[in-house]
Every structure is written in structure tokens, then in C-alpha cells.
Amino acid sequence: MPMQMTLGTQLRHLIELLDGAVQRNYAAMGLAYRPRYTPIxxxxxxxxxxxxxxxxxCAGITQPAASQTVALMIADGLIETAPSTDGRQKLLRLSPAGRAIADELRKAWACTAMAAQSLDDDLPTPLTGLLAEAIKALDAKSFDERIRSAQALKNAQKDAK
Known part of the structure; x- marks a missing residue:
């Protein structure tokens, strides 16, 4: 009998299912592009x-996550860096190769959005709305706080025995 999937396992599996399909679509379109590049x-x-x-x-991701993805995108030739006018930071911009695939990406993203709507339509509660609510709830009380509360409750129950 398979083990019950935890929240983290379910989320990773869902991302694998979604990103895998999106990746295969990019490949079918002849694009050497990873789904994780899309927010950047x-x-x-x-x-x-x-x-x-x-x-x-702008992408709604952490700076370390953005930094990792940007490094991959630079290696893949999709973006490039240039010094800012005051020289204190590097600025990012699309490379010629990045610009060359922009229109194809827009087409792929439109199809992905339609597929996401189709998935939402098949669910009793639209996934996009549920995810937005989950993010809102975690903004109000982080998962870190929730874990600490659970640990305190578990310790209190243990001490009560």
C-alpha cells in the first residue's frame, strides 16, 4: 500500500506534472527553454x-532563486548583464537570442494559460484561486510560524501526559 503523500510531496509532484508538460511543449516548439525561466x-x-x-x-520570487535562475539563463545565452550607470550593480537584459524567442514564448504561454483554465474548469475548486488563498494565508501567518505552533502544541501535549 503506498504511503500517504505529504503536502510537500504533493506540491513537488504537481510541479513535476505541470512543468514536465510545459517543458515538452517548449521542446515540441523547438525551444531550448526551461519553465523555471518564465518569471525572469x-x-x-x-x-x-x-x-x-x-x-x-517583479517575478514574485526570492532574490536567491532569481540569482540561481539568472545564472542558468546567462549560461544558456538568453540574458546578459551590463553595469549600471553608477557602476554599483549589474543590470539584466535580454540577449539577442532571448529576444529572438520572445514571440514564440508568448504563444506558448497563451496555450499554457488556456490549459491552466481547462484544469481549473475540471476541479471542484479552481487551483489558481486555491493557490492564491494559500499564499495569502501564508503571508498572514508563515509556515515557519505554523510549524513552531505545532511543535509547541505537541510539546504541551507531551508534558500533559
Whole structure:
């Protein structure tokens, strides 16, 4: 009998299912592009050049996550860096190769959005809404706080025995 999947395992599996399908679609379109690049790519398509911090904020991801993804994108030739006018930070911008695939990415993203809507339509509670609510709840009380509360409760129950 399979073990019950925990929240983290379920979320990782869901991401594998979604990202795997999106990755296969990019490959079918002839694009050497990873789904994890999308938040950075969208941010730079909206505003370039941009600092790493601005890209991370626009993309809604942490700066360390943005930094890791940017390094991969630079290695893949999709973005490049340039010094800012005051030289204190590097600015990011799309490379010619990044610009060359922008229109194809927009088409892929439109299809992905339609597929996501189809998934939402098949669920009793739309996943996009549920995820937004989960993020809102975690903004109000972090998972760190929730773990600490659970640990305190567990310790109190242990002490009561």
C-alpha cells in the first residue's frame, strides 16, 4: 500500500506534472527553454534593463532563486548583464537570442494559460484561486510560524501526559 503523500510531496509532484508538460511543449516548439525561466523572462520582457532585485520583485520570487535562475539563463545565452550607470550593480537584459524567442514564448504561454483554465474548469475548486488563498494565508501567518505552533502544541501535549 503506498504511503500517504505529504503536502510537500504533493506540491513537488504537481510541479513535476505541470512543468514536465510545459517543458515538452517548449521542446515540441523547438525551444531550448526551461519553465523555471518564465518569471525572469516575463519580468525582463516587461522592463529592461533591470537589477536582480527588481527582477525578483517583479517575478514574485526570492532574490536567491532569481540569482540561481539568472545564472542558468546567462549560461544558456538568453540574458546578459551590463553595469549600471553608477557602476554599483549589474543590470539584466535580454540577449539577442532571448529576444529572438520572445514571440514564440508568448504563444506558448497563451496555450499554457488556456490549459491552466481547462484544469481549473475540471476541479471542484479552481487551483489558481486555491493557490492564491494559500499564499495569502501564508503571508498572514508563515509556515515557519505554523510549524513552531505545532511543535509547541505537541510539546504541551507531551508534558500533559
Amino acid at each position: 523572462m516575463r519580468a525582463l520582457m516587461a522592463q529592461e534593463p533591470s537589477s536582480l532585485g527588481d527582477v525578483a520583485q
